Amino acid sequence: xxxxxxxxxxxxxxxxxxxxxxxxxxxxxxARVDAVEDQVNAYVTLDKENALAQAxxxxxxxxxxxxxxxxxxxxxxxxxxxxxKGLRTTCSSKMLENFIPVYDxxxxxxxxxxxxxxLGKTNLDEFAMGSTTKTSHFGxxxxxxxxxxxxxxxxxxxAAAIAAGEAIWTLGSDTGGSIRQPASFNGCVGIxxxxxxxxxxxxxxxxxxxxxxxxxxxxxTDAALVLNSICGKDEMxxxxxxxxxxxxxxxxxxxxxxxRIGLPKExxxxxxxxxxxxxxxxAVEKYKELGAEIVEVSLPxxxxxxxxxxxxxxxxxxxxxxxxxxxxxxxxxxxxxSAPEMTTMSRTEGFGQEVxxxxxxxxxxxxxxYYDAYYNKAMQxxxxxxxxxxxxxxxxxxLLTPTSPVPAYGINDEMDPLTMYMLDVTxxxxxxxxxxxxxxxxxxxxxxxxIGMQLIGKVLDEATILRAAxxxxxxxxxxxxxxPLGGNK
Numbered sequence: 360x361x362x363x364x365x366x367x368x369x370x371x372x373x374x375x376x377x378x379x380x381x382x383x384x385x386x387x388x389x390a391r392v393d394a395v396e397d398q399v400n401a402y403v404t405l406d407k408e409n410a411l412a413q414a415x416x417x418x419x420x421x422x423x424x425x426x427x428x429x430x431x432x433x434x435x436x437x438x439x440x441x442x443x444k445g446l447r448t449t450c451s452s453k454m455l456e457n458f459i460p461v462y463d464x465x466x467x468x469x470x471x472x473x474x475x476x477x478l479g480k481t482n483l484d485e486f487a488m489g490s491t492t493k494t495s496h497f498g499x500x501x502x503x504x505x506x507x508x509x510x511x512x513x514x515x516x517x518a519a520a521i522a523a524g525e526a527i528w529t530l531g532s533d534t535g536g537s538i539r540q541p542a543s544f545n546g547c548v549g550i551x552x553x554x555x556x557x558x559x560x561x562x563x564x565x566x567x568x569x570x571x572x573x574x575x576x577x578x579x580t581d582a583a584l585v586l587n588s589i590c591g592k593d594e595m596x597x598x599x600x601x602x603x604x605x606x607x608x609x610x611x612x613x614x615x616x617x618x619r620i621g622l623p624k625e626x627x628x629x630x631x632x633x634x635x636x637x638x639x640x641x642a643v644e645k646y647k648e649l650g651a652e653i654v655e656v657s658l659p660x661x662x663x664x665x666x667x668x669x670x671x672x673x674x675x676x677x678x679x680x681x682x683x684x685x686x687x688x689x690x691x692x693x694x695x696x697s698a699p700e701m702t703t704m705s706r707t708e709g710f711g712q713e714v715x716x717x718x719x720x721x722x723x724x725x726x727x728x729y730y731d732a733y734y735n736k737a738m739q740x741x742x743x744x745x746x747x748x749x750x751x752x753x754x755x756x757x758l759l760t761p762t763s764p765v766p767a768y769g770i771n772d773e774m775d776p777l778t779m780y781m782l783d784v785t786x787x788x789x790x791x792x793x794x795x796x797x798x799x800x801x802x803x804x805x806x807x808x809x810i811g812m813q814l815i816g817k818v819l820d821e822a823t824i825l826r827a828a829x830x831x832x833x834x835x836x837x838x839x840x841x842x843p844l845g846g847n848k
Contacts, residue, residue, distance in 0.1 A: 362387040363524035364841055367433050367581045370527060374421060374432050381414035381421075381432030385476055388434045392478070392525045395844055400500050401520040403439045404447045405479040410434060413476045420474070428473035429584045435470075435528040438517050439480035440487050441572065442561035443467055446477070450563050451495035452485045454689045454709035464561020465596065466530060466572050466589040473588050478526055482516030485711045486680065487532055487565045489513050490540055490783060491770075494713045499770060502544060503842035504808055508767040511541030517575045518545040522842040528576050528585050532562055534569045535668055536763075536786025539798035542575050543762035543811025546800045546842060548828070549575040550582045553819045554793030555600035557586075558593030566675035567598075569668075569790045578838050579799065579829045583607035586821065602819060610822035611829045616650035618827060621755030625661040626785050631764040638802030638810045639761050642831065646759070649830060656751040656758070660743045664788040665781055667744070670724050670737035671791075676714075677721030683709065716776070745792040752817050757827050760785050762798040762811035785813060795821045799828045800837035809837075 362370070362384050373379045389407050396402060417432030437443060440450045442460040444467075449455045463471065470477075484494045492500040492515025500515045502508040503523040510519040514531030518541035521529055531538040533551040542549025550573045557572045564570060574585035586607045593599040622643065627636060643653055685691040685705025692708055695701035710718070724733040751758060764782060768774075789796040794815055801812035812831075816824040832838055 361524070363391040363527070366577045367430060367527050367584055370433050371429050374427065377421065381417040381476070382411060384432065385410050385414040385434045388478065388524070388526065395523050396525065398501060398506055398844060399503055399519050399523045399525065400498050401481055401516045401523060401525050402436070402479045403449055403451060403482050403497050403516070406446055406477060410476050410478050413474070417474055430470065430528070430588055431474040432476060433527050434476040434478045435530070436478050436481045436517060436520050436526040437467065437529070438483055438514050438531045440483060440532060440563045441467065441530060442563070443477065443480065446480065448480065448563070449496070450486045451483045451497055452710065452714070453496045454683050456496065456690065458688060462561065465558035465593040467561065469588050469591065475588070481514070481520055481529060484513035484515070485714050486563070487513040487534060487537055488676070488713050488717050490536065490779060492516060493770065494711050496711065501770070502767050503844050504546065504767070506844070507769055508808065509544065509770055511544035511767060513537040514575060515541045518542050518547050518549065521545065521547045521575055521577060523844060524841070528574060528581055530572060530585070530589070531575050532570055532572050533790065534565050534672060535790050536783045538573045538575060539786050539796055539811070539813060540763050540783065542798040544767035544809065546809030546837070546840065547575050547577065548579055548582045548797065548799050548838065549573065550586065550797040550821070551789065551795060552586065552590065552821055553795045555598050556795070556819065556821070557589050558591070558596040558599045560593050560595040564679040566672040567679065568675060569672060571790070579825060579832050580608065580611055582797070583611060583825055605822065607821060607825055610825040612826050613830050613833045615646060615827055615830045618651045618757065619654055619755040620646055620651050620827070621654050621656040621751055621758045623656050623658045623661070623751065623758055623760060625658050626760040630781070630784070631761060632766065634804045635761050635764060635766065635810050639812055642801040642812050643759065645831060645834060649834060654755050656754050658747040658751060658788065660740065660747050661784065661788060663740050664744055664791060665784050667737045667740045668787045668791060669720070669780060670733050671741065673717040673721030674725050674734055675721070677718050677725060680714070680718055685709070741791050744788050748792045748794060757823050758815040760813045760815065762786065762813040766804040766808040766810055789815055794818060795824055797824045797828050799832060801831070801835070802837065
């Protein structure tokens, strides 16, 4: 039995019943990493020694007859833009190549309290800016379903680690689809919680009004378990919501009878791959069989979502990344002869092309004379996008869309930035409105690549999308198919 193929909830049962030890499990996952990591490149940093030490502690608790948390002793991995005390946090950038934080992110504190195990930090698009995990300073991550394809991004390392069996659970962050799209490309489950449901403290900021941390897992039950651990009010984050954290596993009810599922017509138009659309419509038929009611809805301002996002997100990025100036910490050019030259050269050399592009764009839209024309206008459109969702939810309980209009494409496919940006059209509006969204596997393209379905819920209504996702998952086998690690090797 390959332990790395099992889910967290299956492994918890085995740990509690003493069928397997945490050290044995951790060693099994480490052995899997050793076997495939040179092909996948899911990790930036591995922390095997500390992982095994933590596993031994959990084993001692079990031996002493103590009760353990659902994720205790189960090895996972953390996206490398989330601060981990004493463990390198690079954001996959040359700028932070050697940065070791002195504090834990709020989500990390919570997971440590549950005695889970961190195998290491996963690869991402530099500073989470991208949807391919090709812009990392530490090399490209490959999709375990076909090593010639992208794993998506920016949380591509976290999703690829799940698909390849290199971690049992992972954390990602989602600013415009960066959890859901890689989950879709890798045949995993990825959930972006409601904005403010999970503290952003310790997540290196890209766009502060959009960023949200969430889990990428093998199935919906595991996603609920990780959510249980990471949610909650945090005094260190002013946007953190002071709301009760429910037990999300109680939402895992195999029943959608009477649930009204809305299909936004704008998400099924031009640009959606024919096979993606066909698999999504098969999923819709499955929901009908299971007793759900299907209604058509409209989100009329969808066409403006991507444009609006690429004004707001770079503007916030420009402000957030100003701190990386070669002075306090991070990469510094040592050949400069003056302070301004040092800052310029440090930033030019420390940031990759995509990050520089977005900083420049953001600085431009915030500059005098353009602020009102671009940024203010974009914020007004953002309000219209939010209202579209509110109107749609008067007719339905949950929205169903493709997670991405296309399956995972080739690593070497030439694509201009604008075309690539437009591929996020189905995920970006969810961040703009601060809503929860989940991607679950719902089929395969003709070439065997996974296709993901997105379910979008009302504010703080993760429970309904988890129920809908769980019911579909129980009625299908897509989540049980393991990536073949095939392609170019």
